[in-house]
Amino acid sequence: MALFISTFTNKLDKKGRVSVPASFRSALGDRLHLGIVVFRAHNHPCLEGFEWDRMDEISARLEHFDLFSDEQDDLATSVFGESVHLHCDGEGRVMLPADLIEFCALDDYATFVGLGRKFQIWQPGLFEERKKAARAQVRERRLTIPSDKGDKA
Amino acid sequence: MALFISTFTNKLDKKGRVSVPASFRSALGDRLHLGIVVFRAHNHPCLEGFEWDRMDEISARLEHFDLFSDEQDDLATSVFGESVHLHCDGEGRVMLPADLIEFCALDDYATFVGLGRKFQIWQPGLFEERKKAARAQVRERRLTIPSDKGDKA
DNA sequence: AGCCAGACCATGCTATCCCATAAATATCCA
DNA sequence: TGGATATTTATGGGATAGCATGGTCTGGCT
Numbered sequence: 001m002a003l004f005i006s007t008f009t010n011k012l013d014k015k016g017r018v019s020v021p022a023s024f025r026s027a028l029g030d031r032l033h034l035g036i037v038v039f040r041a042h043n044h045p046c047l048e049g050f051e052w053d054r055m056d057e058i059s060a061r062l063e064h065f066d067l068f069s070d071e072q073d074d075l076a077t078s079v080f081g082e083s084v085h086l087h088c089d090g091e092g093r094v095m096l097p098a099d100l101i102e103f104c105a106l107d108d109y110a111t112f113v114g115l116g117r118k119f120q121i122w123q124p125g126l127f128e129e130r131k132k133a134a135r136a137q138v139r140e141r142r143l144t145i146p147s148d149k150g151d152k153a
Numbered sequence: 154m155a156l157f158i159s160t161f162t163n164k165l166d167k168k169g170r171v172s173v174p175a176s177f178r179s180a181l182g183d184r185l186h187l188g189i190v191v192f193r194a195h196n197h198p199c200l201e202g203f204e205w206d207r208m209d210e211i212s213a214r215l216e217h218f219d220l221f222s223d224e225q226d227d228l229a230t231s232v233f234g235e236s237v238h239l240h241c242d243g244e245g246r247v248m249l250p251a252d253l254i255e256f257c258a259l260d261d262y263a264t265f266v267g268l269g270r271k272f273q274i275w276q277p278g279l280f281e282e283r284k285k286a287a288r289a290q291v292r293e294r295r296l297t298i299p300s301d302k303g304d305k306a
Numbered sequence: 307a308g309c310c311a312g313a314c315c316a317t318g319c320t321a322t323c324c325c326a327t328a329a330a331t332a333t334c335c336a
Numbered sequence: 337t338g339g340a341t342a343t344t345t346a347t348g349g350g351a352t353a354g355c356a357t358g359g360t361c362t363g364g365c366t
Contacts, residue, residue, distance in 0.1 A: 003212055005190070006237050011357065015311085019356050023238065042221060061220065089312065092355080114236075115229035116212045118220075134230035135195075143228050146217045164347065168321085172346055242322065244346080 002027055004114030009124050011109055016101060017093040018110045024119065025092050035087040038100065038121065039079060044130060046104050046113075047096075047121040052085070054117065096121075155180055157267030162277050164262055169254060170246040171263045177272065178245050188240030191253065191274065192232075197283065199257045199266075200249075200274040207270075208236070249274075 008021035025032055034052035041048045050058070058079065065072035086094040096106070105123045113120045113127060122130065137143065161174035178185055187205035194201045211232060218225035239247040249259070258276045266273040266280060275283065290296065 003208060003233070005208065005233055007234050013358070017357090022355060043223065043226070048221075058220065087312090090314070091357080093357090095311075113230065113234045115226070116215060116233045131230060131234065134227040134234075137223070137227040138231050141224075141227075143224055145211055145214045145228065145232075147214065166348070168349095170347090175345060243324070246347090248321070 002029070003116050004112075004119040005116075007111055007113045007127070009109050009111045012096070012101070012106055016096050016098065017089075018096060019091070019093050020088060021112050022092065024112060024114065025088065032088060035085055036094065037083050037085055038096075039083040040100070040103050041120065042078065044120070045123070045126060046130075047100055049112075049119045049121060050117075055080075055083070155182070156269050157265075157272040158269070160264055160266045160280070162262050162264045165249070165254070165259055168248065169251065170242075170248050172244070172246050173241060174265050175245065177265060177267065178241070185241060188238055189247065190236050190238055191249075192236045193253070193256050194273065197273070198276075198279060199283075200253060202272045202274060203270070205238070208233075 004024055004027055006021075006023065008023075010019045010021065012018050020036075028036075028051055031051055031053060036049055037052055037055055038047045038049045062072055062076055062079075065075070084097060084100065086096075088094055096110070104121065105126065106121075107123065109124050111122045111124045111127045113122060157177050157180055159174075159176065161176075163172045163174065165171045173189075181189075181204055184204055184206060189202050190205055190208055191200045191202045215225055215229060218228075237250060237253065239249070241247055249263070257274065258279065259274075260276065262277050264275045264277045264280045266275060
């Protein structure tokens with residue numbers, strides 16, 4: 001298993017610690033010790049989370065823009081510049097920095113949302129709305145899972 | 154055999170466990186140990202179930218969207234965020250989370266309905282009505298199964 | 307000294323493992 | 337063919353390990 005799946009809501013203690021869902025930790029496998037990367041989402045009041053290895057890939061994707069282009073600069077700045085590298089403690093928790101907690105308006109609980117190869121962290125109430133909105137979008141715009149036709153190998 | 158067919162009604166014990174029908178388990182073959190994925194159906198008060206492999210497939214297809222695109226986020230939230238990964242114990246049972254049990258109004262029994270490559274889990278009484286409705290639809294609208302002509306390999 | 311992050315220890319809950327039983331089905335042998 | 341014996345399946349329950357959570361302690365940094 002290598003995907004982040006399901007949603008889990010865990011407690012955020014006074015020190016700013018939350019348990020990373022056990023299934024997320026096992027999805028990371030032996031790469032768990034490398035830690036995870038989180039940063040502010042661009043389109044939502046939530047955090048985006050990736051496994052550490054994935055940053056290489058994101059970096060590579062940025063190369064598709066011209067060097068010194070505004071797009072690359074903007075994306076790189078808001079992704080890499082704002083990223084935080086978090087490590088799990090012995091009990092499988094990470095400590096969320098105060099400014100990130102504030103950004104997504106977390107209070108007592110944090111909801112981890114598995115999105116396949118990435119995950120998000122939401123304030124539970126806000127995520128409920130987000131879930132409805134996402135569902136509505138899928139229905140209204142008739143979004144479907146693309147076939148594998150255009151796949152490169 | 155690789156398809157889920159027939160319907161089976163098994164007991165849901167107080168711990169929330171239910172036996173996966175033996176024929177479903179053998180349909181999974183050696184992929185049984187990977188577990189199954191279930192999520193709330195969109196059009197019915199029931200759960201939809203797939204073998205785990207389908208998730209890898211969906212994940213790969215989602216990679217065709219840009220990272221952080223609305224399309225990818227909406228789809229991933231609706232599909233991955235709402236999915237639950239279950240695995241069988243030594244006796245061939247799975248544990249259904251309480252919120253899913255509530256969603257499809259299960260009480261003492263759960264009905265597994267084979268639908269080919271997927272299956273559904275219903276509250277027995279509700280499924281009886283659903284069965285009548287489906288039959289009526291097929292008859293009234295003279296629904297038929299399309300040929301394979303237009304298939305892409 | 308004072309603060310904070312990280313390491314370490316403790317606890318309650320529950321999911322999971324394992325064993326036992328019973329019914330249904332299959333197998334075998336006379 | 338009939339009947340007795342395995343095997344599989346569904347189910348129940350107790351024991352255990354894992355997980356989420358809270359707290360304390362310590363060392364480093366300011």
